[in-house]
Amino acid sequence: MTKRLLVISLAAFMLLAGWPRFFIFPPPITSVYGDSAGPRYTGTGADDATVGTVTWSSPTNIYADTNYATAALGKSAVSHYLKATNFGFTIPDNSTINGITVTIDRREGNTQAAGGIKDNEVKLVDDTGVILSTSRADTATFWPTSDGIVSYGGVSDNWGETAGFWTSAKINDLDFGVVISVINTKVSGGGAAEDALVDYIQITVTYTPPQPDLTQIHYRWRNDDNNEASASWRKDEDTSMNRTKSVTMRLRVEISNEGFADSSSTAYRIEYATQVGGACGGGDESFAAVPVTATSEPFDIQDSTNLTDGASSTNISSGLTDENATFVAGQVKDTSNETSGITLTTTQFTEIEYALQANTNAVTGTTYCFRVTNAGSTTYFTYSAYPQWTVGEPIMDQKHFRWRNDDGGETSGTEDAGIIRPDTSDVTNNMAITGSACSGAAWCTLDDSVTQPTAGDIADHAAEGTDNELVTVNTGTIDLSGGTVPSIVVWLYATGSENVDLFANDPTNGQTTCASNASVPDPGWVSGTCTFASALSQSDRYQYLFHSLRTSK
Known part of the structure; x- marks a missing residue:
């Protein structure tokens, strides 16, 4: 009972294991494990008379490990091709074929x-269906007289074809296969005839x-001057940068899945390296992660008030060129150097933005390269554009200047604020500042809405206006033809606390001082009396008077 059970169990095991092979027809679909498909048995065996003179009988017997295809060869005879095709491969599209191995179980009959x-x-x-030119035949070794397995090619052998010739589509085609032709090397003597027998043919x-x-x-x-959508661009696309230390900059990188x-899920980490040679990416740079807090590293991540770490990036139309069909939101990073997982299909791309700075460890004049990796791994990454940052000297930009009078110390001198002229279209109520030094300053902006004060009701106008106004009163005392020595009162309405000098100017007298270092309330009026040294002539019409304003600084 025990022996019978053992025999039954052994037979069941052999059948489940696929042996003997004559139970398997048509050939089974062999699973793909890792980077190998096969070994697979042929599905079609045939005699091909392209070479030789001897026909193979029963060529379909090479389907499995059972019977034989046979060629009976006389002395020095050469057989036809025994052709094996239809191996039924299902290698995934766009795979890279690395090598082809052919296995033949064969023997000679005598x-x-x-x-x-x-x-x-x-x-x-x-x-x-074309038989290719490269042969891997072992023309030096006799076939054994009992079944023996021999392999041709190998895991990295493309049988003489150039890289890329073999594709998954070619391997999967029913016409893909192998041919073998044999020769009987006996040339004389009795028993010169020999049989060549092939049991099966496999390909891996x-x-x-x-x-x-x-x-x-x-x-x-x-530049780090606004949020993710609105910050300005420091450089054009794919253009390196020269920038000094201790300035927060933002680097935007586009990743496109160009594969098959x-x-x-990929965690994109920003890394840097000192450039070696004339360009980044020569394989001789040593990259390391940009740290959040640097110790000896030349760069670190910077916490930007314009960004929120981990927030989604958007596809900015004025930013980077779209290199695939569909944008997938990336992330902005300003408190860590690595994104959470992002997945890209073969039609997708993403953009990631990092805030970082060159710190005091960076070497002036040195160029640094940047790349992203999958948490340090470059598997499946290609780098066609490396960001570059050359650390430069600080740029001293002369932006402003201002002239001063030599009439006080560094903190108490004065400066000419401009010339205030009456408007010739309305000399009663309109004055205009024409001096460039006063341009844009709130305290010397004229407001025409302020009514000209009179000698009798100055208090009525003390609260009027929100900007400065320069007016004159008792202008009727100016004798334009009688030769008297007139005086006028000049009033300035100011909205900033300043000490001012007021002057009147005319062609006859030149500059006449009206007030010196007068304190201006905030807001309020300040006045000065201009007493001319000489009478004004007819040519000194009122509209030709103008007033100079000097403010203390």
Whole structure:
């Protein structure tokens, strides 16, 4: 009972294991494990008379490990091709074919006395049925007299074809296969005839499955002067930058999946390296993560008031060129150097923006390169554009200047604020500042809405106006023709606390002082009396009077 159970169990095991092979027809679909497909049995066996003179009988017997295809060869005879195709491969599209291995179980039927069976040719057949030129035949070794397995090619052997010739589509085609021709090396003597017997033919294909290609394809430097959508651009796309230390800059990087497979979830980390040679990316740079807080590193991540770490990036139309069909939101990073997981299909791209600075550890005049990785791994990454930052000297930009009078100390001198002239269209109520030094200053902006005060009701106007107003009163005392020595009162309405000098100017007298270092309330009126040294002539019409304003600084 125990022996019977053992026999039954062994038979069941053999059947489940796929042995003997004559139970398997048509050929099974072999699963793909890692980067290898096969070994797979042929699905079609045939005699091909392209070479030789001897026909193979029963060529379909090579489907499995059972019976034989046979060629009966006389002395020095060469067989036709025994052609094996239809291996039923299902290698994924866009895989890279690394190598092809052919396995043949064969023997000769008689003895090796005075010679025997040897390989003549072993060649591959492409997807169009063409027998290729490269032969991997072992023309030096006799076939054994009992079943023996021999392999041709290998895991990295493309059988003489250039890289890229073999594709998954060619391997999967029913016409892909192999041919073998043999020769009987016996040339004389009795028993010169020999039989060549082939039991089965298998092919194994090693390949690299289709992979994502996360290409760092564009970059652009930005100023840290606004939010993710509105910050200004420091440089054009894919243009390196020269910038001094201790200035927060923003780097935007575009990643496009240019491969043939979707990426897994990828954590994009920003890294830097000192440039070696004339360009980044020569393989001789040593990259390291940009730290959040630097110790000896030349760069660190900067917390920007304009960004929120981890917030989604948007596809800014004025930013980077879209290099794939669909944008996937990336992230902005200003308190850490690595995003959370982002997945890209073969039609998607993303953009990531980092805030960082060159710190005091950076070397002036040195160029640094930047890249992103998957938490330190460059697997599936391609770098077609490397951001570059050359650390420069601080740029001293002379932006402003101002002239001063030599009439006081560094903190108490005065400066000319401009010339205030009456408007010729309305000399009663309109004055205009024409001096450039007064341009844009709130305390010397005229407001025409302030009514000209009179000698009798100055108090009525003390609260009027929100800007400065310069007016004159008792202008009727000016004798333009009688030759008297007149005086006028000049009033200034100010909205800033200043000490001012007021002057009147005319062609006859030149400059006449009306008030010196007069204190201006905030807001309020200040006045000065201008007493001319000489009478004004008819040519000194009122509209030709103008007043100079000097403020203390």
